[in-house]
Amino acid sequence: MLASLSIKNFALIEQLEINFSDQFSIITGETGAGKSILLGALGLVLGKRADLTSLKDKEQKCIIEAQFQISKYNLQDFFATNDLDYEEITIIRREILPSGKSRAFVNDSPVNLTELQDLSEYLLDIHSQHQTQELSSEAYQIQIIDAIANNQPLLLNYKQNLAQYKSAKNELKKLHAEKEALSKEQDYNSFLLEELLLANLKTGEQEELESVSEKLNNVEFIKESLDKSLALANDEQLGIIQNLKEVKLSLQKISGLSSEFQDFFERVSSTLIEFEDVFIELSQQAEKLVNDPEKLELVNQKLQTIYSLQKKHQVESVADLLVIQTNLDNKLVLVDDLENKILKIENTLNESILILDKIASQISQNRSKAIPVLVTQINEILVQLGMPNARFQFEISNTKNYLPLGKDEVQLLFSANKGTDFGLLKKVASGGEMSRIMLAVKAILANYSKLPTIIFDEIDTGVSGEIAHKMGDIMKRMSSKMQVFAITHLPQIAAKGNQHYKVFKSSEGENTISELKLLSQDERVIEIAEMLSGKDISDSALNHAKALLN
Template sequence: MLIALSIKNYALIDSLQVNFNNGLTIITGETGAGKSILLGGLSLILGKRADLSSVKNASEKCIIEATFDIANYNLETLFKAEDLDYEPQTIIRREILPSGKSRAFVNDTPVNLDSLQVLGERLLDIHSQHQTLQLTNDDFQFQVIDALADNSKVLQDYAEQLRAFKVLKSELKKFQTQKIEAAKELDYNLFLLKELEEANLLDGELESLEEEYETLNNIEEIGERLTTTHELLGNPELGIVTQLTEIKNQLTKLAPYSADYKLVSERVVSSLIELDDIFAEIETLQEALEADPNRLNTVNAKLQVINNLLQKHAVAEVSELIQIKNDLSDNVSFTENLDTVIADKEKDLLKVENQLSTFATKIHNNREKAIPGFIKQLEVLLETLGMPNARFNVELTHSETFLSNGNDELKFLFSANKGGQFNELKKAASGGELSRIMLAIKSILTNYTQLPTIMFDEIDTGVSGEISNKMALIMQQMSKTMQVFTITHLPQIAAKGDVHFKVFKEDVEEVTQTQLKRLNPEERIVEIAQMLGGINMSSSAIEHAKQLLN
């Protein structure tokens, strides 16, 4: 419920602060006094786009702030979805800066207008005779029937299954498309895979094969050079090993004479050990060296295969070819298994579809059971509201498509005259009739669901005294379970309120300002008397006002 409202620098309002109570709150005032200004300010709280022209003083900031008690509204999930901090007493603030820029805050957290509108719809419903299109909206009509049918839980279950159904259907379509596309490429992919598998590739083998090829292809030169090296090292008379051995012998004899000689001698010994090792390694290389034309041909052929594959697949490393082979293998395997995957998805989809149909059937049956009682209640209330010949019907038909709230299509049908044909509500009812129908429906809904605060804006226009009294009684009954505001020109309705506010203009320092005042009992008698008899109220008007209030 709305518990406080603060407006600063908006239209004709310089500064206004007011607290509200539960129950039925009446707002009255002469035409042009500024009731629309109050509604305009509240509309900004609900997410309406701001207009700099509505700011009273364009050089100062306009601030509109509303405090709501939302403890009983079960809005925690909504706040979480909109990434807002939940508070049982929630404050919504709109600011219009002198630059024309608008900002919005929920519990001091900045929000965009979309989030504000989503939240505002759950907090405050401003309804006027010119705003009855909601009544002809399919979503609203379903909300009405589903509230009476107690479909809340089964609709949640249905929505979860519908999400799963859509995901599975999308996945199935994706796999079916992949199957069509993959079938076109399967033969080519199989050819590429076979080619790579037959190459029997090993990571790093390109470098090894190139090295082996160079050795086999130049074996004569290698043999000659190894022989020459071996002779230079190991010749018994002039070989390097022989010469170094003699040097070692000479220096070994000098070692006892000086540390310097000893150090040089040790270095020569180390060199000789290394040279002996090299000599032995060269002998091993000579023994291993063997011409093998067949192996040379094999290596050359494998190198040609690898290089051709590298060029064909536009890569530089064998490891990349191996990855391509693995990817092709996965792709071919996936393609060959798509029939199984598709069959499994079809089974899963059918299972979810059956469950979805079960929920949809339950939703439909609950709606069918609720409709007769709804029609009966509505026609009784409409008769009370001066529409004795009004007849209502709800047409519920099955759809082959799973919709967001079941597989039903819904139409509210209406006939205003006895013996008249039923027609769609938006075509058959006038603005005044729609207004009374909406009041009746909202009244019925209060018995089945927690409605947001509702503000009726002069929906009693053109209504007779007796009917207005009936409307007031309905509003009064609604206000027992929810907060109700009504802006009215009719004394019969004004007298039924728990609290009465008056909107009026006054000149302050030659500047016209709109004010909102809570009336005490005596002031209320005067206000209603003036509504009955005009500004020059008679004693009979005052007595009549007292009777209405009593």
């Protein structure tokens, strides 16, 4: 329940602190006195957006703080889920800074507006004339039926599965788009990959083939150079090997005379060994070197294949071509992977459909059972409210679509008088009838809801006299199950309250402020008498007011 409200620097309110009881509270006041300001302040606490126009003094911040007694309403899980400190007396504070920025706190922990709005759904329902019009909306009508049908657990399960279904459906759509894009390239990618695989490319192959090609293209020149080199090295008289052997022999004779000569001898010996190795290898090269036009043709063909592939793929090495080959292979494998993923998600969707259909069917069955109960209860209350011939009819039809609240579409049909045909509620009900129907709905929901507080903002629009009395009685009975506020212009309703608050304006120089005051019993008599007869209160109005209060 709303235990207290503190407002500072908001609209016409400089400073206001007020405590509330858990019973039936009345709020009255002249038009423009500030009743809408109170609702606006509560709206900010419940998560509505704010702006600088809300500040009375644009140089000071606005602070609105509401205390809620929530010990009876099992909200611990909500606080734990949102990582908030649970307190039996929970304090919600909203601050609007002169810069235009706003901040919100729950038990001194900062929260965003979405979290505040989510919490407010468990705390307070402000029923305005706008909400009376919501009675014509299909979504609101379904919510009323679901409250009677106790469909909340099923709806929670349905919404969770629906979210998973929509997520899987979006993922499936995304995968199909990816597959379509890849499939368009698949044939060409397959061709490119096959071309690269046929080339049988190997790392370092290009350099090796270019070297072989260079040799085969210069066989005669190489052979001539090798033969000349071998002849110079191995001539029996003037050959380099023979001369090195003689030098080695001469140095050997004197190598024992000094370390320097020994060093010269060893160096020449090493040179001779190295040169003889070179000679052997040159000889082997000369023996292997043959003019092989067929091999040259094959080498050049392979090189031409490599050069052509490099040009096509705009790269400069076989290594780059091998990377492209791997990527193409991966793309083709990805198509297969996508098909497997698509199949898996399609199976998931089919399972989700079975689950959703089962839950939606149970929701629909519960609604069908609840509708006669709801219609009977509404009619009983409307008889009390002067509508004995009112008739309701809910038409419920099942669709193939998964809607936010199941697969049902609902139309509420209404007839106010005998002999008149049923019509859509929004088209055939008057403003006064809509107010009474909404009050009947709220009174019924009070028996099924655990909502702590409801505020009726002029739900008595379009009614008067005995009907107003009955409306007041119904709200009074509702207050035995929840905290009820009624903002009213009707004295018949005002007299029903356990507490009566008056909103009024006062002036201090050129400054106008709104204030809220809890009326004493004598002040209530005067206020209700004034509501009956205006500013000039007659004895008759005073007596009438006392009678209403008694």
